[in-house]
Amino acid sequence: MKLPEKTVERLSRYRRLLLNYQFLEKPFIYSRDLARMLKINPVHVRRDLMLLGVSGSHSKGYDVQQLIREISLKLECTTKKSACIVGFSHTGRAVLELYAEGGTPINITAIFDVSTKSINKEFFGVSCYSMENLVEMIAEKEITLVILTNVDEEMGGIKDLLIACGIKGIMNLTSQTIEVPPQIHLEEYDLKTSLIKLTYFSEA
Amino acid sequence: MKLPEKTVERLSRYRRLLLNYQFLEKPFIYSRDLARMLKINPVHVRRDLMLLGVSGSHSKGYDVQQLIREISLKLECTTKKSACIVGFSHTGRAVLELYAEGGTPINITAIFDVSTKSINKEFFGVSCYSMENLVEMIAEKEITLVILTNVDEEMGGIKDLLIACGIKGIMNLTSQTIEVPPQIHLEEYDLKTSLIKLTYFSEA
Numbered sequence: 001m002k003l004p005e006k007t008v009e010r011l012s013r014y015r016r017l018l019l020n021y022q023f024l025e026k027p028f029i030y031s032r033d034l035a036r037m038l039k040i041n042p043v044h045v046r047r048d049l050m051l052l053g054v055s056g057s058h059s060k061g062y063d064v065q066q067l068i069r070e071i072s073l074k075l076e077c078t079t080k081k082s083a084c085i086v087g088f089s090h091t092g093r094a095v096l097e098l099y100a101e102g103g104t105p106i107n108i109t110a111i112f113d114v115s116t117k118s119i120n121k122e123f124f125g126v127s128c129y130s131m132e133n134l135v136e137m138i139a140e141k142e143i144t145l146v147i148l149t150n151v152d153e154e155m156g157g158i159k160d161l162l163i164a165c166g167i168k169g170i171m172n173l174t175s176q177t178i179e180v181p182p183q184i185h186l187e188e189y190d191l192k193t194s195l196i197k198l199t200y201f202s203e204a
Numbered sequence: 205m206k207l208p209e210k211t212v213e214r215l216s217r218y219r220r221l222l223l224n225y226q227f228l229e230k231p232f233i234y235s236r237d238l239a240r241m242l243k244i245n246p247v248h249v250r251r252d253l254m255l256l257g258v259s260g261s262h263s264k265g266y267d268v269q270q271l272i273r274e275i276s277l278k279l280e281c282t283t284k285k286s287a288c289i290v291g292f293s294h295t296g297r298a299v300l301e302l303y304a305e306g307g308t309p310i311n312i313t314a315i316f317d318v319s320t321k322s323i324n325k326e327f328f329g330v331s332c333y334s335m336e337n338l339v340e341m342i343a344e345k346e347i348t349l350v351i352l353t354n355v356d357e358e359m360g361g362i363k364d365l366l367i368a369c370g371i372k373g374i375m376n377l378t379s380q381t382i383e384v385p386p387q388i389h390l391e392e393y394d395l396k397t398s399l400i401k402l403t404y405f406s407e408a
Contacts, residue, residue: 008404
């Protein structure tokens with residue numbers, strides 16, 4: 001059984017925060033403190049941790065090391081899925097850098113771009129191919145996940161190609177919206193929306 | 205009166221989608237179609253558009269051009285706020301590229317970095333300064349918004365400095381969490397959480 005989307009998102013946020021405390025000696029944390037630090041309703045935190053299957057102690061709260069371990073077990077597959085970056089923009093390089101640091105749940109096995117500056121070169125050990133090789137390489141490297149970072153002009157065409165390739169998930173980091181059929185999971189992040197929220201809610 | 209955070213986020217998403225249709229002749233759209241395309245509850249869409257103060261026609265739906273115009277009026281200040289990028293990583297370059305394309309609600313007036321490769325150079329017309337000039341330049345350029353893109357090592361120190369400078373909003377695009385006092389608005393995006401959701405919800 002899959003956990004709810006919001007729970008997965010929050011579990012990842014808990015771990016991100018808890019990693020700051022893991023080097024303290026025998027660290028413990030109360031759900032209300034976790035909730036306060038992340039500005040989340042404490043009820044959600046307690047429910048998420050119940051779904052995770054861990055319980056805290058009344059006197060000390062939750063064992064931080066155990067929480068980190070259980071969240072990692074729950075959220076990450078033992079075999080990393082094969083992924084590719086399509087459109088090697090600065091955003092694509094940022095994704096690759098994070099991947100190279102380790103700790104991401106994917107295995108980036110190919111980059112596809114249209115620029116001759118990148119094609120046939122390696123970045124952090126990952127080869128960059130021409131878009132023309134997309135279909136063939138996706139099959140060869142058993143790629144199931146695609147991170148779109150810069151294909152604004154030909155979004156429609158690329159998307160249809162990816163669907164035909166049997167891709168299971170797309171992460172859209174470009175500035176354009178895409179629609180995908182229900183069998184494909186879509187993650188989206190729009191930097192511009194974040195900038196708008198930043199300006200709208202920051203008091204002058 | 206400020207709109208609710210989720211409404212602002214959705215309004216920005218509506219506009220992002222509607223911009224694809226603006227060049228059709230006299231385009232109209234029904235709220236239920238907008239909801240379906242963005243996988244949002246139609247009730248939310250109708251309430252958001254009511255808060256925006258626009259009404260649709262029963263026979264044709266909402267005027268796309270009018271929606272785009274009203275959303276822009278509501279979300280964007282007439283004078284753009286002054287912002288800086290701190291830590292000039294690939295993510296920082298991606299933000300700057302988006303800014304250079306136009307259409308972002310901010311005015312990026314400075315970049316701060318520790319690398320001598322970037323300091324004293326210009327990128328898209330924006331000067332990059334040493335971190336040592338941070339306090340002085342924030343005052344000089346009346347910067348109120350900060351986009352953190354790579355300051356992992358010294359996050360605590362930088363944050364305290366920014367608070368002391370009277371910064372109103374921070375966008376945290378680094379891989380570390382930060383806590384800010386209530387008078388500062390914080391936007392956060394964690395790429396790693398998105399990658400986890402992508403792998404977790406994409407069926408093998």
